[in-house]
Amino acid sequence: MTMTLYSLCGVDAARPFSPHCWKAVMALHHKGLAFEERPLAFTVIPTVESGASKTVPLLRDGQELISDSFRIALYLEDAYPEAPSLFGGPGGVAAARLVEGYSQHVVHGVITRIALIDIHAMLAPADQAYFRKSREERLGRSFDEMAAGRDAAITALPAALQPLRHMLAFQPFVGGATPLFGDYILFGALQWLRITTGSVHLPPDDPVSRWFDRCLDLYDGVARQVA
Structure with missing residues (x-):
């Protein structure tokens, strides 16, 4: 079964941009594993996989569901030891x-x-509002x-x-x-x-x-x- 990687995009699904999701994308290619990438808007992420995660990347591999890019890399290393190592030990x-x-x-x-500003411009209006509010709260500045x-x-x-x-x-x-x-x-x-x-x-x-x-x-x- 092909794995599914949920990632992040703006209005254009062909331009996934999250740094954390790109870590997972490159890790999957490093391992030579087949996967389908499903880019999602910020406000759509909590609606997939029964609300399993509020953030991406989120990887579905059969019955396994793994969030966080580093945890995904560790999972791939353990689950597919015959493929090239991501860490070398x-x-x-x-x-x-x-x-x-x-x-x-x-x-x-x-x-x-x-x-x-560039990220904000890539987003749909609902996601722009979320992005602005969440970044102001996280960074403590307007x-x-x-x-x-x-x-x-x-x-x-x-x-x-x-x-x-x-x-x-x-x-x-x-x-x-x-x-x-x-x-x-x-x-x-x-x-x-x-x-x-x-x-x-x-x-x-x-x-x-x-x-x-x-x-x-x-x-x-x-x-x-x-x-």
């Missing part, structure tokens, strides 16, 4: 947790300030205040990515010679930025830009097909 799981923390607590904050910081956030992005740039001076991927789930965590963040704003806002010769292009080329360029 327990140490890789621990390292990926560090990458997740860096991505969500440093990189995501900058990208949110860059992409806020929508307009956050949007006003866009140019400063673009300027701040290269410095926020310096830890990744440092790593890429020694190896082509976060996972080493080949990508692992740690790559997909940070790739998901920049794919989110690319799809919502049309750019990753970095020079093409930046090591992070070159790494991102390598990730876009993975699995027959499946991620590059969404723009």
Whole structure:
């Protein structure tokens, strides 16, 4: 049975943009597993699978229903051990947790300030209202205040990515010679930025830009097909 991955989109279902969902998409391709992606609007998510989750990604694999991108990756690693490993062992799981923390607590904050208005423009009116209210509550600032910081956030992005740039001076991927789930965590963040704003806002010769292009080329360029 083909798996179903519920992900996030705006009005255009052909442009799923959630960073967390892109982690799961890349993990499934890494494992070589067949799946159907079903992008959903923000306000539709709680209506699927009997209200199993208020957020995506949400993966249905037979009788199993798994939410949260990291939990999905751990599930795939355990359920499909014969497929290429997402972590390369327990140490890789621990390292990926560090990458997740860096991505969500440093990189995501900058990208949110860059992409806020663009995301809002991608949504239907009901989802725009939800997005505005939920982000104001989560970040403790008005929508307009956050949007006003866009140019400063673009300027701040290269410095926020310096830890990744440092790593890429020694190896082509976060996972080493080949990508692992740690790559997909940070790739998901920049794919989110690319799809919502049309750019990753970095020079093409930046090591992070070159790494991102390598990730876009993975699995027959499946991620590059969404723009």
